[in-house]
Amino acid sequence: MASSSSLRPPLISSRSLSSPSLPSFFFHPSRSRSRSLLFPKPLLCLSFPSSPSPSPSSSSSSSLRTHRVSTAPVEQAPAPEFGFGDEIARLGALRSQLRGARSLDEKLRVLDADSRVGDFFGNGNGGVLGELEALEVYLLKCLVAAGQGHVLGSELDWGGGGGGGIGGIVDDGVGGLGIGEMELLRKLLKILGEIEQFYDCIGGIIGYQIMALELLSPLKAQTLQSRTSEFVELHVPSGLNLMEDAEYASQAALWGIEGLPELGEIYPLGGAGDRLGLVDPVTGECLPAALLPYCGRTLLEGLIRDLQAREFLYFKIYGRQTITPVAIMTSSVKNNHEHVTALCERLNWFGRGRQNFEFFEQPLVPVVAAKDGKWLISRSLFPVCKPGGHGAVWKLAYDKGIFQWFHRYGRKGATVRQVSNVVAATDLTLLALAGLGLRHNKKLGFASCERNVGATEGINVLVEKQNLEGQWAYGITCIEYTEFEKYGIIDTAVSLGSLQADFPANTNILYVDLRAAEKVGSSQNTKCLPGMVLNLKKRVSYVDHLGFECSLTFPCDSAAGGRLECTMQNIADNFLNAVNSRCNKGIESELDTFIVYNKRRRVTSSAKRKWKPEDRSLHQAVIILPPSNSPPPDPRRLPFDVMRNAYDLLMSCNIELPKIKDNSSYFHSGPPFLIFLHPALGPLWEITRQKFFGGFISEGSELQVEVAEFLWRDVKLDGSLIILAENIMGSTMVNDNGESALLYGTRCGRCKLQGVKVTNKGIDWSSPNNVYWKHDVKRFETLKIILHGNAEFEAKDVVLQGNHQFEVPDGYRMCVSQDSAGFSVKVDPIADELMESGSWFWKYNVNGTHINLNGRVIATFMHRGRRLLSPP
Numbered sequence: 001m002a003s004s005s006s007l008r009p010p011l012i013s014s015r016s017l018s019s020p021s022l023p024s025f026f027f028h029p030s031r032s033r034s035r036s037l038l039f040p041k042p043l044l045c046l047s048f049p050s051s052p053s054p055s056p057s058s059s060s061s062s063s064l065r066t067h068r069v070s071t072a073p074v075e076q077a078p079a080p081e082f083g084f085g086d087e088i089a090r091l092g093a094l095r096s097q098l099r100g101a102r103s104l105d106e107k108l109r110v111l112d113a114d115s116r117v118g119d120f121f122g123n124g125n126g127g128v129l130g131e132l133e134a135l136e137v138y139l140l141k142c143l144v145a146a147g148q149g150h151v152l153g154s155e156l157d158w159g160g161g162g163g164g165g166i167g168g169i170v171d172d173g174v175g176g177l178g179i180g181e182m183e184l185l186r187k188l189l190k191i192l193g194e195i196e197q198f199y200d201c202i203g204g205i206i207g208y209q210i211m212a213l214e215l216l217s218p219l220k221a222q223t224l225q226s227r228t229s230e231f232v233e234l235h236v237p238s239g240l241n242l243m244e245d246a247e248y249a250s251q252a253a254l255w256g257i258e259g260l261p262e263l264g265e266i267y268p269l270g271g272a273g274d275r276l277g278l279v280d281p282v283t284g285e286c287l288p289a290a291l292l293p294y295c296g297r298t299l300l301e302g303l304i305r306d307l308q309a310r311e312f313l314y315f316k317i318y319g320r321q322t323i324t325p326v327a328i329m330t331s332s333v334k335n336n337h338e339h340v341t342a343l344c345e346r347l348n349w350f351g352r353g354r355q356n357f358e359f360f361e362q363p364l365v366p367v368v369a370a371k372d373g374k375w376l377i378s379r380s381l382f383p384v385c386k387p388g389g390h391g392a393v394w395k396l397a398y399d400k401g402i403f404q405w406f407h408r409y410g411r412k413g414a415t416v417r418q419v420s421n422v423v424a425a426t427d428l429t430l431l432a433l434a435g436l437g438l439r440h441n442k443k444l445g446f447a448s449c450e451r452n453v454g455a456t457e458g459i460n461v462l463v464e465k466q467n468l469e470g471q472w473a474y475g476i477t478c479i480e481y482t483e484f485e486k487y488g489i490i491d492t493a494v495s496l497g498s499l500q501a502d503f504p505a506n507t508n509i510l511y512v513d514l515r516a517a518e519k520v521g522s523s524q525n526t527k528c529l530p531g532m533v534l535n536l537k538k539r540v541s542y543v544d545h546l547g548f549e550c551s552l553t554f555p556c557d558s559a560a561g562g563r564l565e566c567t568m569q570n571i572a573d574n575f576l577n578a579v580n581s582r583c584n585k586g587i588e589s590e591l592d593t594f595i596v597y598n599k600r601r602r603v604t605s606s607a608k609r610k611w612k613p614e615d616r617s618l619h620q621a622v623i624i625l626p627p628s629n630s631p632p633p634d635p636r637r638l639p640f641d642v643m644r645n646a647y648d649l650l651m652s653c654n655i656e657l658p659k660i661k662d663n664s665s666y667f668h669s670g671p672p673f674l675i676f677l678h679p680a681l682g683p684l685w686e687i688t689r690q691k692f693f694g695g696f697i698s699e700g701s702e703l704q705v706e707v708a709e710f711l712w713r714d715v716k717l718d719g720s721l722i723i724l725a726e727n728i729m730g731s732t733m734v735n736d737n738g739e740s741a742l743l744y745g746t747r748c749g750r751c752k753l754q755g756v757k758v759t760n761k762g763i764d765w766s767s768p769n770n771v772y773w774k775h776d777v778k779r780f781e782t783l784k785i786i787l788h789g790n791a792e793f794e795a796k797d798v799v800l801q802g803n804h805q806f807e808v809p810d811g812y813r814m815c816v817s818q819d820s821a822g823f824s825v826k827v828d829p830i831a832d833e834l835m836e837s838g839s840w841f842w843k844y845n846v847n848g849t850h851i852n853l854n855g856r857v858i859a860t861f862m863h864r865g866r867r868l869l870s871p872p
Contacts, residue, residue, distance in 0.1 A: 082371060082372040082373075084213055084216065084217035084373075085217065087147065087213055087373070088210055088213050088214060088217065091145075091146065091147075091206055091209060091210045091213070092210060094110070094111075094114060094145060094206055095203040095206045095207055095210065097110045098110055098111075098203070098204075098206065099203065104134055104135065104138060105134075107138060108134065108137065108138055108141065111138070111141040111142065111145055112141070114141075114145045116144055116145055116147065116149065117141050117144050117145050120144045120149045120152075120158070121141070121144070121158050122158075127158050128158045128185075129158055132189075135193075136189050139189055139192040139193060139196060139205070140152065140158075140189075140192070142192070142196065142204065142205040142206055143192060143205060145206065146205055146206055146208075146209040147209065147373070147374070148209075148366075148374065148375045148383075150374065150375075150377065151188070151375055151377055151380070151381065151383050152380065152381065153380030153381065181381060184380075184381040184382055185381055187381075187382075188381050188382070188383070191363070191364055191366075191383070191385060192205060194363030194364070195208055195363060195365060195366075197363075197399075198362075198363045198388075198392070198395065198396065198399070199529075200524075201395070201523070201524050201525055201526065201528055201529065202525075202526060202529070208365065208366075208564060209373065211532065211564055212368050212373050212534060212563075212564055213373045215532070215533070215534040215564070216368070216370060216373055216534060231465065231466040232463065232464065232465050233463075233464040234461040234462070234463055234464075234479075234489075234503075235461065235462040235463075235464065236461070236462065236502065236503055236504065237460055237461065237462035237476045237504070237588065237595050238462075238588050238595075239448075239476075239588065239594055239595035239596050239597060240252065240432070240436065240594075240595075240596045240597070241596075241597045241598075242427075242428045242429065242432055242596060242597065242598040243597075243598060243599060247849055248849075249428050249432055250428070250686070250849040250850055251435075251849040252428070252431070252432035252433075252435040252436050252439075252596075253428045253431040253432045253435055253684060254435065254846065254849060254851075255434075255435030255436065255438060255439045256430070256431030256432060256433070256434040256435030256436075256438070257310070257313060257314055257317060257431060257435075258435075259412075259413075259434065259435060259438040259439070260310060260311065260314045260322055260324065261314075261322045261410070262410065262411055262412040262413065262438060263324060263411060263412070263413055263414060263415060263434055263438070264324060264325050264326070264327065264406045264409065264411040264413070264414040264415075264514065265303075265307055265324050265325070265326045265327070265414060265415055265416075266326075266327050266328075266329070266393065266397075266414050266415070266416045266512075267300075267303060267326065267327070267328045267329070267416075267417065267418075267419060268329045268390035268393050268416070268418060268568060269288065269289075269290045269300070269328055269329060269330055269336065269340055269419050270329050270330050270331030270333070270336060270361070270362040270387045270390070270392075278291065278292055285334075285335075286334045287334060287339065288333075288334050288335075288336040288339055288340065289419055289420055290336070290339070290340050290343070290419045291339055291340075291343065293774050293776075294422060294773060294774065295422070295642065295676055295773065295774070295775050296676065296774070296775040296776075298343060299419045299420065299422070300340065300343060300344075300419055301343075301347070301350075302422060303417065303419060304326075304350045304352075305678070305679055305680075306424075306425035306430075306679050306683065307324055307326070307425075308350070308680070308729060308742070309425070309678070309679035309680040309682065309683040309729075310324075310425070310430070310431065310683060311323065311324060311744065312680045312708060312729040312730075312744050312745075313680075313682075313683060313684070313687070313844075315744040315745050316744075316745065316842070316844040317844045317846060317851065321743065321744050323352055323353070323356050324356070325356050325357075325358070325405070325406060325409045325411065326352075326356060326357050326358075327357075327358045327359075327360065327397065327402045327405070327406070327414075328340065328357065328358070328359050328360075329359075329360055329361070329362055329390070329392070329393050329396065329397075330359055330360070330361050330362070331361055331362045331363075331364060331387040332361065332364060333364060333385075333386065333387055337359065337361050340359075341359060344357060348732075348739065348740040349739060349740075350742075351732050351740050351741060351742030352741075352742065353735060353737065353739050353741055354737070354739060355737070358402055358405050360396055360397065360400040360402055362387055362388065362392045362393075362396055363387075363388060363392070364385035364386060364387060364388070365385060365386065365387070365388040365563045365564055366383045366384065366385055366563060367383075367384045367385065367386060367561045367562065367563045368534075368561060368562065368563065369561050370536050370561060370562065376561050384561075385563075386563050388563065388564055388565055388566065389531075389533075389564075389565030389566045389567055389568075390418070390508070390567065390568045391529060391530050391531050391532075391565065391566025391567040391568045391569075391570060391571070392529075392566060393416075393568050394517055394520055394521040394528060394530070394568065394571055395521045395528040395529060396521075397517070397518075397521055398518055398521030398522045398528070399521075403514055403517070403518040403521070406514050407514070411514060412438065412513070412514060412515075413434065413437055413438055413511060413512060413513050413514060414511070414512050414514055414517075415430055415433065415434050415509075415510070415511055416508070416509070416510040416511075416512060416568065417430070417508070417509050417510075418508050421507065421508070421509065421604050421605065422605055422641075422642065423601060423602060423603065423604065423605040423641050423642065423645060424447070424507070424509050424603065424604065425679060425683060426601075426602040426603075426645055426683075427598075427602055427645075427682070427683070427684060427685045428598065428602075428684065428685075429447050429509070429596075429598050429602055429603055430447070430509070431683075431684070432596055433445050433446075433447045433509065433510075433511045433596050434511050436511075436594060436596065437511035437512075437513065437594070438511075440594070441513070442511070442513065442592060442593065442594050443512070443513045443516040443517075443575045443592040443593065444476075444510065444511065444512055444513070444516070444571060444572050444575055444592065444593045444594075445510065445511035445512075445593070445594045445595065445596065446460050446476060446478070446506065446507070446509070446510060446569070446572075446593075446594070446595045446596070447507055447509035447510075447595075447596055447598065447603055448460050448504040448505060448506065448507060448595050448596070448597055448603065449504060449505055449507065449597060449598055449599065449600040449602075449603040449604060450500055450501075450504065450505065450600050451500070451501040451503065451504055451505035452499050452500065452501060453491050453492065453493050453499055453500070453501045454491060455481070455501070455505065456481050457481055457505050457506060457507075458478050458479055458480040458481050458505070458506035458567075458569070459478065459479055459481075459489075459501070459503035459504065459505065459506055460476060460477070460478055460503065460504050460505070460506050460595055461476070461477060461478070461479055461503060462474065462475070462476050462588070463475055463476075463477055463576070464582075465576070466582070471578055471579075471580065472578070472579050472580070472581065472582050472583070473576040473577065473578045473579070474576060474577050474579065474583065474587050474591060475572060475573070475575055475576035475577060475591055475592070475593050476572060476588070476591065476593040476594065476595050477569075477570060477572040477573050477576075477593070478506040478531070478567065478569040478570055478572065479506075480506075480531065480533060480535075480567060482533060482535045483533060504595075504597065505600070505603075505604065506569060507603050507604040508568070508569055509603065509604070510568070510569060512571070516575065516592075517571060520571055520574045527574055529566040530566055530567060530568070530569075530570035530571045530572075530573055530574065531566050531567030531568075531569070531570025531571075531573070532564060532565070532566050533564075533565050533566075533567065534562045534563070534564055534565070535562045535563075535565055536561070536562040572593050575591075575592045575593050577590065577591050577592055600641075601640075601641035601644050601645055602645060605640070605641035605642070640660075640663050642676070643660060643671055643673070643674070643675065644660055646675035646676075646677060647659075647660055647675075649677075649685050649688060649689070649692075650675070650692060650697070652685070652689055653688075653689050653692040653693050653694075653712075654693055654694050655692060655693075655694065655695050655696060655697060656695070656696035656697070657672075657673065657696070657697050658672040658673060658697075658698070658699040659672070660672055670700075670763075670765045670770065670772065671772060672699050672700070673697060673699065673700065673701050673702065673703070674701075674702040674703070674704075674763070674772060674775065674777070675697070675702075675703045675704075676703070676704045676705075676775060677703075677704075677705050678705060678706050678707065678708065678728060680708035680728060680729050681705060681708060681710060684851065686850060686851060687844070687851055687853060690852070690853040691710055691711060691712060691842070691853070692712040693712065693713055693714070694712075694713060694714035694715075695712070695713075695714045695715040695716050695717070696716055696717070697717045698717065698718040700762060700763065700765060701717050701718060701719055701720065701721075701762060702719070702720040702721065702722070702762055702763050702777075702779075702782070703717060703721050703722075704721070704722045704723065704724075704775075705723050705751075706723060706724045706725055706728055707723055707724075707725035707728055707748075707749050707750065707751050707787065708728055708729050708748060709748050709749070709750040709751070709838065709840075709841055709842060710723070710750070710751050710752075711751070711752040711753065711754065711855065712753050713753070713754040713755065714754065714755050715753045715754075715755075715756050715757075715758070716756070716757045716758065717758045718757075718758065718759045718760075718762075719758060719759055719760035719761060719762035719781060719782070719783070720760060720762035720763060720779055720781065720782035720783065721758050721782070721783050722782055722783070722784045722785070723751055723784075723785045723787075723793075724784070724785070724786050724787065725748070725749030725751070725787040725791075726749060726787065726788050726789055726810075727747055727748050727749050727787075727789060727790060728748070728749065729742070729744055729745075729748065730742055730743045730744040730745050730746050730747065730748055731743055731746050731747035731748075731789070731790070745841075746836050747789060747790035747835065747836060747838075748790060748838060748841070749787035749788075749789070749790060749791055749792070750787070750790075750791075750792040750793070750838050750839075750840065750841070751785060751787065751792070751793045751794070752793070752794040752795070752796070752840075753794075753795050753796075754794075754795070754796045754797070755796055755797040755798075756795045756796070756797075756798055756799075756800065757798075757799045757800070758783050758800050758801075759799070759800070759801045759802075760780075760781035760782060760783060760801065760802055760803060760804075761779075761780035761781040761803075762779060762780065762781060762782065763777050763778070763779050763780070764777075764778040764779060764780050780803075781802060781803035782803060783800055783803075783804050783805075783806075784804070784805045784806070785805075785806045785808075786805065786806070786807040786808065787808050788807070788808060788809050788810045789809075789810025789811060790810060790811065790830065790835060790836075790838060791808035791809060791810055791811070791812055791813070791814070792808065792812075792813040792814070792830065792838060792839060793806060793808050793813075793814050793816075794813070794814070794815045794816070795815070795816040795817070796815075796816075796817060797817070797818055798816055798817055798818040798823050799818065799822070799823070800816070800823065801822075806825070808827070811829055811830055811835065812827050812828065812829055812830060813827070813828050813829075813830050813839060814826070814827045815827075815828075839857065840855060840856060840857045841855075841856055842854070842855060842856070843855075843856045
């Protein structure tokens with residue numbers, strides 16, 4: 001358990017014990033007053049008939065809405081004619097025998113004794129089997145023993161009794177296999193080998209099938225009830241609200257900055273991303289979500305930009321460079337691994353060095369039919385496979401040595417975020433989450449926010465359990481939306497007429513203690529595969545061996561199917577804290593798990609699915625343009641939450657902006673403006689507010705700022721203004737490995753705008769080719785400032801009207817001022833003594849819980865034709 005709250009500031013303030021420290025939008029005031037001291041209310045109480053339900057304590061009794069439900073899964077019960085119980089029993093016995101075998105030969109003898117294996121392969125060892133290694137034969141026999149002989153097909157001569165090729169491919173004389181079949185067989189063996197290895201904790205291929213059948217079985221309820229007898233209540237968890245407790249939120253963020261050298265970063269990028277529908281416009285190849293071009297760059301580049309902004313902030317405060325090691329989980333689906341690594345190589349590892357990245361590839365798992373657990377196939381030897389969920393990250397990280405890699409870098413914790421969430425690093429969210437986790441030695445933390453009723457996203461809950469021995473356990477965890485029905489959770493609003501759900505949203509933004517996660521990942525049981533589910537609510541699509549998206553052909557196109565998925569956030573189920581008696585208040589600050597809250601658009605805004613014309617909502621959606629031979633949908637969509645965050649930020653800088661309307665107002669029109677600010681301008685808004693102040697941005701304007709050393713004072717923008725620096729946060733040098741290495745703070749580009757009025761025609765808002773979420777737009781006119789190397793640009797008290805491009809070469813400073821002809825431009829070389837630091841820079845100082853900026857100007861003096869930093 002985490003150290004006592006008496007030794008540190010609590011995660012919740014004292015007032016939250018009577019009114020939970022949650023965003024005000026979670027609760028209607030009249031309801032929050034009736035809640036108990038600890039819990040807003042026990043929103044769900046689960047009990048099993050086999051044990052008497054304990055009486056609720058006086059602090060959570062009569063005024064609280066409680067109902068008891070069965071935890072039996074009720075989703076899509078399979079046809080009764082399939083004998084799930086018999087099949088589970090048969091496979092369970094086989095798994096026990098295989099576990100008892102001491103060698104591969106013994107395991108093969110166990111499998112040979114199985115009737116299904118004997119019927120399929122016969123008694124011969126010739127044919128295809130005769131061409132394979134013993135381990136490969138073992139994998140194929142496990143497949144057949146698991147009831148999946150149809151995957152291999154009946155056309156081939158597997159055991160030496162005769163047979164032919166598949167699909168008319170000519171036999172090349174190798175066990176009846178043609179060249180095409182041999183290639184497919186090798187791919188199948190690779191998939192089977194990965195399943196056998198990854199799921200070794202539950203019995204490999206056989207164990208995978210048992211787990212799938214158990215989750216499909218209508219008898220699961222009885223099995224679950226016979227295994228456990230617990231009293232369970234689910235509550236809305238209390239935690240730090242970053243919007244309400246500003247001082248403590250700032251302190252938490254400072255802890256996060258200070259602790260950056262102890263943090264790693266984990267990106268689970270192996271998902272299929274089928275809902276996004278991203279394809280290569282040239283080849284038609286399906287692409288992974290990490291390559292979606294969002295706001296001018298791929299989603300993966302966006303994650304690294306956010307990370308580098310935090311590292312730049314650390315440098316500006318402490319004067320030292322730190323490079324965070326990044327572990328990326330990929331998969332083979334849609335050539336995910338190859339595409340992601342190729343992107344990193346093409347961008348020179350983002351100036352971070354190859355040694356600061358570690359990749360580990362999650363296995364693909366078969367999709368099973370709901371009615372009988374049969375593996376779906378597109379053709380013989382080609383099962384339909386998908387990644388097995390991001391929960392694979394913990395066991396796989398242990399198996400592949402990722403935790404040890406982090407330890408060698410001296411890392412204690414890690415932040416985890418998904419590539420589709422483009423706003424997770426906004427302002428305080430990530431830094432405060434990591435800061436609290438590190439400071440208070442927590443094992444797991446969630447970043448959460450409000451959730452709408454009916455949203456296809458999970459919820460965070462505070463779980464309260466009592467077992468048969470009378471011991472209580474508490475912890476903050478997650479329940480996926482696909483499991484609501486299973487647990488009898490009714491997705492209700494906080495008040496009549498509200499769209500806000502009772503429980504907060506799970507966003508999959510996590511802080512994790514690496515030692516604690518490693519312990520879970522190393523456990524040789526189901527604990528290392530947290531939150532195991534079989535989701536039957538998604539339409540099954542797949543990519544064939546040529547890379548094209550296809551429909552199912554087995555058992556039938558409309559068959560419901562799913563695959564075993566584990567969820568990374570449910571590692572929290574391993575971190576419940578046990579106590580001897582029921583707790584009535586203050587338990588959250590004592591738990592190994594914690595939660596922080598922020599406004600939704602500063603926590604999550606996912607680009608997860610392709611927008612369809614019939615959609616009434618743009619939630620989690622982006623427009624993907626179809627091939628040119630199809631009529632394009634209206635592409636004029638924008639990253640709503642990115643724009644709203646920019647609005648909130650700049651309005652707090654005393655900059656006037658047009659008000660953003662409801663999302664539905666922009667279904668058939670462009671946004672009121674486009675504003676894209678590099679995260680290194682903060683990333684904390686407290687810092688950005690000191691770089692921007694005053695002026696206005698008119699409706700229809702565009703602002704893009706890609707430079708960290710920047711000053712905006714009373715600028716009036718009516719049109720398009722784009723500022724691009726090569727050295728946004730520093731310059732690159734070639735390291736000992738011949739790689740480009742980014743050095744923060746050296747030879748940065750710099751830009752000052754004071755009392756400037758920018759007027760031009762800007763974006764052609766009527767262009768049908770504008771794609772706002774990609775920042776791909778047609779412009780009539782723009783003011784573009786390009787800074788090469790350590791170039792500097794300064795404009796003061798000047799009107800810049802029309803189409804202009806100011807391009808400043810490396811090593812020079814350009815000043816633009818008003819004159820009688822309009823404006824004048826002066827370009828001077830930067831003094832040699834100022835090449836590294838620049839003629840001015842922002843000095844960051846920590847003052848209590850806040851960061852203050854001072855613009856430091858380095859004056860130069862002329863002496864005998866030379867510039868000096870001080871007078872002679």
